[in-house]
Amino acid sequence: MADREFIDEVMRRLKKRYREEMKTSLEFANPWELLVATMLSAQSQDIQVNRVTRELFKAYRTPREFAKLRPNQLYRHIGRLGLYRSKGRNIVATAKILYNDFNGSVPRDMEEMVKLPGVGRKTANVVLGNAFHVYEGIAIDTHCITVANRLGIARTKNPRAIEAKLMELVDRKEYVNVSHLFIALGRDVCTARMKHCSDCMLKDICPSSDAR
Numbered sequence: 001m002a003d004r005e006f007i008d009e010v011m012r013r014l015k016k017r018y019r020e021e022m023k024t025s026l027e028f029a030n031p032w033e034l035l036v037a038t039m040l041s042a043q044s045q046d047i048q049v050n051r052v053t054r055e056l057f058k059a060y061r062t063p064r065e066f067a068k069l070r071p072n073q074l075y076r077h078i079g080r081l082g083l084y085r086s087k088g089r090n091i092v093a094t095a096k097i098l099y100n101d102f103n104g105s106v107p108r109d110m111e112e113m114v115k116l117p118g119v120g121r122k123t124a125n126v127v128l129g130n131a132f133h134v135y136e137g138i139a140i141d142t143h144c145i146t147v148a149n150r151l152g153i154a155r156t157k158n159p160r161a162i163e164a165k166l167m168e169l170v171d172r173k174e175y176v177n178v179s180h181l182f183i184a185l186g187r188d189v190c191t192a193r194m195k196h197c198s199d200c201m202l203k204d205i206c207p208s209s210d211a212r
């Protein structure tokens with residue numbers, strides 16, 4: 001099983017290959033916009049979400065404006081994204097709560113965030129880390145699950161268990177970085193469908209490498 005020394009080396013190589021400071025590729029101007037974009041990103045590509053939110057935030061901006069909408073008024077803006085009906089309902093319901101209970105602001109802590117409709121731990125981690133620089137946990141998506149298992153960091157598909165293991169192994173200030181570096185590797189050479197180990201910068205240290 002992976003230890004700190006191994007993770008440090010993985011992080012060092014991934015940073016060299018991708019970027020020292022990684023961040024979400026979702027576009028946002030404030031925490032509310034990132035929360036909406038992250039809620040829309042479930043089972044949709046960030047690039048598609050960015051196209052949608054660029055137009056959406058021209059029409060409606062604040063939680064107050066979203067709270068006044070009926071979900072079907074949102075559908076015409078977000079209808080090209082998967083699961084748009086449930087996403088639209090959750091965004092309007094969340095906007096109402098923020099407007100009524102949080103003075104129109106996104107809460108800065110995990111406990112309050114995961115009570116919002118449609119907001120799970122992954123979404124909360126993305127918003128807390130990227131918008132507030134509050135590092136309570138690590139956002140684990142399907143790429144992170146694949147990469148963590150292949151690197152021997154975890155032997156489970158359970159995001160919460162993988163997050164807990166990574167939180168033991170990386171410094172808090174790296175919580176956003178590790179998530180986005182694993183996503184970058186998972187989109188690049190270590191995809192769920194195929195691993196391209198001969199092109200991977202971890203091929204000589206990865207326990208699942210085919211290229212050693």
Ligand code: SF4
Nearest residue numbers: 190197200203206209
């Ligand atoms: S060496 Fe292969 S299995 Fe390991 S991280 Fe790279 S692509 Fe994935």
